[in-house]
Amino acid sequence: MSNIHVTTTVNGDVMEFLCEPDESLMDALRDRLSLTGVKEGCGSGDCGACSVTVDGRLVCSCLVLAAEAEGCKITTVEGLAKGDKLHPLQQKFLEHAALQCGICTPGFLVASKALLDRNPNPTEHEIRYWLAGNLCRCTGYDKIVRAVVDAAAELRRTA
Amino acid sequence: MRFAAPATVEEAVRLLGAEPGHAKVLAGGSDLIVQMKTGRVEPDLIVDIKRISAMRTITAEAGGFRIGACVPCLAMEENASLKATWPGLVEAARLIGSTQIQGRATLVGNLCNGSPAADGVPALVAANAKVRIVGAKGTREVDVLDVPTGPGKNSLARDEIVESIHLPARSAHSGDCYLRHTPRTEMDIAVVSAGVFVTVDGAGTITHARVSLGAVAPKVLLVEACSKAIVGTKLDAKALGALAAAASAACKPIDDKRGTVEYRTKVAGVLARRAAETAYARAKGAK
Numbered sequence: 194m195s196n197i198h199v200t201t202t203v204n205g206d207v208m209e210f211l212c213e214p215d216e217s218l219m220d221a222l223r224d225r226l227s228l229t230g231v232k233e234g235c236g237s238g239d240c241g242a243c244s245v246t247v248d249g250r251l252v253c254s255c256l257v258l259a260a261e262a263e264g265c266k267i268t269t270v271e272g273l274a275k276g277d278k279l280h281p282l283q284q285k286f287l288e289h290a291a292l293q294c295g296i297c298t299p300g301f302l303v304a305s306k307a308l309l310d311r312n313p314n315p316t317e318h319e320i321r322y323w324l325a326g327n328l329c330r331c332t333g334y335d336k337i338v339r340a341v342v343d344a345a346a347e348l349r350r351t352a
Numbered sequence: 353m354r355f356a357a358p359a360t361v362e363e364a365v366r367l368l369g370a371e372p373g374h375a376k377v378l379a380g381g382s383d384l385i386v387q388m389k390t391g392r393v394e395p396d397l398i399v400d401i402k403r404i405s406a407m408r409t410i411t412a413e414a415g416g417f418r419i420g421a422c423v424p425c426l427a428m429e430e431n432a433s434l435k436a437t438w439p440g441l442v443e444a445a446r447l448i449g450s451t452q453i454q455g456r457a458t459l460v461g462n463l464c465n466g467s468p469a470a471d472g473v474p475a476l477v478a479a480n481a482k483v484r485i486v487g488a489k490g491t492r493e494v495d496v497l498d499v500p501t502g503p504g505k506n507s508l509a510r511d512e513i514v515e516s517i518h519l520p521a522r523s524a525h526s527g528d529c530y531l532r533h534t535p536r537t538e539m540d541i542a543v544v545s546a547g548v549f550v551t552v553d554g555a556g557t558i559t560h561a562r563v564s565l566g567a568v569a570p571k572v573l574l575v576e577a578c579s580k581a582i583v584g585t586k587l588d589a590k591a592l593g594a595l596a597a598a599a600s601a602a603c604k605p606i607d608d609k610r611g612t613v614e615y616r617t618k619v620a621g622v623l624a625r626r627a628a629e630t631a632y633a634r635a636k637g638a639k
């Protein structure tokens with residue numbers, strides 16, 4: 194297999210890497226660009242732990258080939274905080290104890306941000322449906338949903 | 353394995369035709385990449401068609417809509433005009449997997465993948481959608497119904513690509529609906545599904561109907577007997593009963609862990625009836 198050269202913008206920075214044709218974007222982000230906030234839960238599109246946005250759209254990076262990312266703009270959980278200042282979603286996840294082991298958390302944060310970018314005032318129902326593709330085996334989801342509701346309110350206040 | 357991302361459909365067709373090994377078209381990838389991971393398919397060449405700009409848009413055409421093969425399911429809902437005209441189809445697209453999957457997966461992929469339980473397909477069949485297929489020998493338009501041929505199979509030649517779907521112009525007093533039954537409300541595969549499209553006249557009598565069923569046969573079914581049961585009626589209890597009976601009679605389901613033959617057959621009638629009620633209300637102007 195010959196390697197493919199890919200240029201992308203990740204969290205605002207232009208990045209280049211070489212990847213194999215069948216390599217997933219998830220693996221390239223983790224292993225080539227050391228963005229290990231992208232987690233692998235299942236590798237088959239079922240758990241959402243690998244969630245990133247590609248050109249503004251929420252996707253499972255395990256179901257995108259790295260080669261498909263040529264020229265695309267990617268955001269991972271590493272792009273959420275501004276320097277030392279956590280994104281309101283991250284802050285509210287901490288305050289509400291919306292994580293235990295934490296492996297699902299980056300995916301929930303990226304997916305929740307994609308929701309709030311689209312709908313700043315979602316109902317609990319809308320949050321639960323939007324996040325149905327993010328699985329958590331620890332928290333029982335309630336704290337996550339409360340954190341998202343609270344972060345949305347905070348973002349509306351400061352907008 | 354090699355990866356190609358051509359900028360034109362002609363180049364994509366040429367690449368597929370020239371490949372001596374196994375070539376696969378990549379649109380959203382939510383089926384293909386899983387199949388590659390599990391080893392079910394081992395392509396020598398992947399042709400990513402998302403760089404073909406004409407295949408990424410939804411456009412008005414001939415009073416209807418043309419939806420490019422690479423339009424992700426979520427983008428259908430973002431098109432206000434498409435959503436207002438074909439709410440049942442848009443709802444079907446929003447049932448395919450998670451939000452993440454809908455950001456990538458396409459209706460054309462859903463069709464070509466050939467799953468008997470595909471959520472997008474009964475809604476497309478009810479809508480009487482056509483697909484445009486481009487190949488080395490030229491372009492052809494076929495009914496959606498003729499694309500899948502059985503589980504995991506479709507009627508495309510190896511150098512052919514579905515370029516787009518066309519939804520026809522529909523008269524003002526029309527409505528569609530798609531319903532599926534799953535044990536969970538999200539992230540699940542249809543045990544049975546039904547798509548209904550109806551047109552009514554000024555008095556509320558159904559003048560035209562198309563009823564389709566999913567997951568009850570090797571491929572999607574268009575059930576003429578269901579249309580007959582409701583055309584000429586105002587969808588009264590008798591018509592609904594006849595519709596449900598016709599839907600159940602058309603089923604040839606399998607027995608598996610998700611549903612028995614008896615269960616699927618019964619639920620097909622229930623879903624056809626409920627979908628018809630919603631499609632009818634929409635045709636009469638309900639939102």
Ligand code: FES
Nearest residue numbers: 234235236241255
């Ligand atoms: S690792 Fe991608 S969805 Fe689970």
Ligand code: FES
Nearest residue numbers: 293295329330331
């Ligand atoms: S916190 Fe452990 S899986 Fe969600």
